[in-house]
Amino acid sequence: MPPERDHREFYTYFGVELVIMAGTVMLAYYFEYTDTFNVHVQGFFCYDSAYTKPYLGPEETSAIPPAVLYAVVAGVPTLVITVTEAVLFLMQYTSKDLDTRKKTIVTGDCCYLNPLVRRTFRFLGVYMFGLFTTDIFVNAGQVVTGNLAPHFLTVCKPNYTALGCQQALRYISHQEACTGNEEDILRARKTFPSKEAALSVYAALYLAMYITCTVKAKGTRLAKPVMSLGLMCLAFLTGINRVAEYRNHWSDVIAGFIIGVAIATFLVVCVVHNFKGKLLLSEDPQQESMSSAPMMSMPRVESPLEKYIASQNHIAFDEVT
Template sequence: MAVEEKSNVKNSSSIVPCFLFVELVIMAGTVLLAYYFEYTDTFPVHIQGFFCYDKSFSKPYPGPDNTSKIPPVLIYSIVTAIPTLTILFGELCAFFIKAEGTQEKTIVTADCCYFNPLLRRIVRFLGVYAFGLFTTTIFANAGQVVTGNQTPHFLSACRPNYTALGCQSTMQYITERRACTGNPLIVMSARKSFPSKDAALSVYSALYTVMYVTLVFKTKGTRLTKPTISLTLLCLAMLVGVVRVAEYRNHWADVLAGFFTGGAIAVFLVTCVINNFQQFQSSPPPQRPQHPESVLGMPMVALPCVESPLEKLRGDLRVLRSHDHQPYRFPATPDVLIPSRSISSEV
């Protein structure tokens, strides 16, 4: 029993320094960068021109984002709560039923700090998820700042004075920075359309949770449980994109770009960073020596051994030498035995 407990414990002196000085620093930098993109003017939005009377930007102004059918507060709450509760529930169930692939060793560092396998997996999966959430926000905000693409209701928010701008036809392109007379904050928000941040966050959260449910939950007898949960989460993410387009807040291209951004980040983190939610192994497991009877995975048939005539002749020769105490030699052919001494001396 003591040997088994000892085998489930692993000593590591690098886990605490790596966590404190590497992972926390990276996480803090990611959160800080996302904050600067979202709530400050550190990164100015690219001012892109527009055509006079452009119909693709002439949709009615739908109001601020808080008045949407799916407001950002609801989206942020869902993308935070659903994955967190799902991972907590899944890890607790896997820990108590001893599911295969989820059992890890307890790490001991400095002979005083014990890291439980359950706590390690929860912190790892939720930490990577939080990192991906802020990374998706950074990618979406960076795309919006760099491109400066207008929303479908841009002209309604901009309220350009076409007479002062001298718009004579729809083919005239306006590049003046002071062309808009509307609220500067609303106009600046109307220049952030590509990619859709809400769509990116929704698909990232849904796909991360779907991959967790699919790879960790081992249900028997309920074949439709995992597909139902997965399709429900993906449909909710797609619904966010549809609402954004229906309310004239984004174009279809913006929503599809957001779907691709969030999905790519989720797939990369799950497959390349946390090893598909399976047990983390720092070194490959030792290979078992293969038994000679099971070469190529097929058992070999035991055949009866047949004694060679030459081996039998050698055995008879040894018997004669033991009785006669005289050396014998083999001729060129092993069929006849010729004594080394002469016949006359034998007589």
């Protein structure tokens, strides 16, 4: 492949991926920090016991605050993947006597990209894309459903007398029924699916699959499943904490788990192909593609000359024996 063509294809691919990533981030921003999408106003029955749980304070007072959770799901996988890729690259670098040309990937006339940087950015870019995608799916579900939190009536503070709630089966569907803090009420209407559960299980599963598929060092046969199960346990504890603090129903947490698991599995299996890739690539991209392509099994047809030589050898062997 000519260098000019390789140069153009690299920057075209990079530009397309950058546009997709920017669009995903902007959509997540509009869902999270603007009122562009109005939350569905779901009604409730008077004195419904499913929504009268105590309110334990804002999200910042939770045992797992959102700021800490977001920092962990964004920082820990980034750190682990970067360090692991650097270690694997150094191990392969010192184990093979390759020249400088085989340790770089030619991307143009004057641009050289280290394979460690390219591979690391690929895995981290896919991870961050999935993180924002999970956030978008969760926010879309919360806006569309408007499911009520277990403590909704506690923060709603409806005037049951003015609403005519002498009968517990009376259904209230108008938004003006609540007299409490508007921000607390709006947050209490956005619980399905659970964002904390979805993000935590997505990060845990992506990182667990990365560790399982990438780390091949001796002595890690038991360490890898222990680390993976530990990550998954932390994610499940996050969902359990949401239910224990009456911030989500079990259905909200389970739906969040399903979304996180589905997105992580899809990206790992279909996008990064179980984190398969070479750290050190050959100098000739065409030769590399030919060597990496699977060989097709074709039937072998012997020529008449080969048949004649084989028959003569067989006769000579019979005469000797």
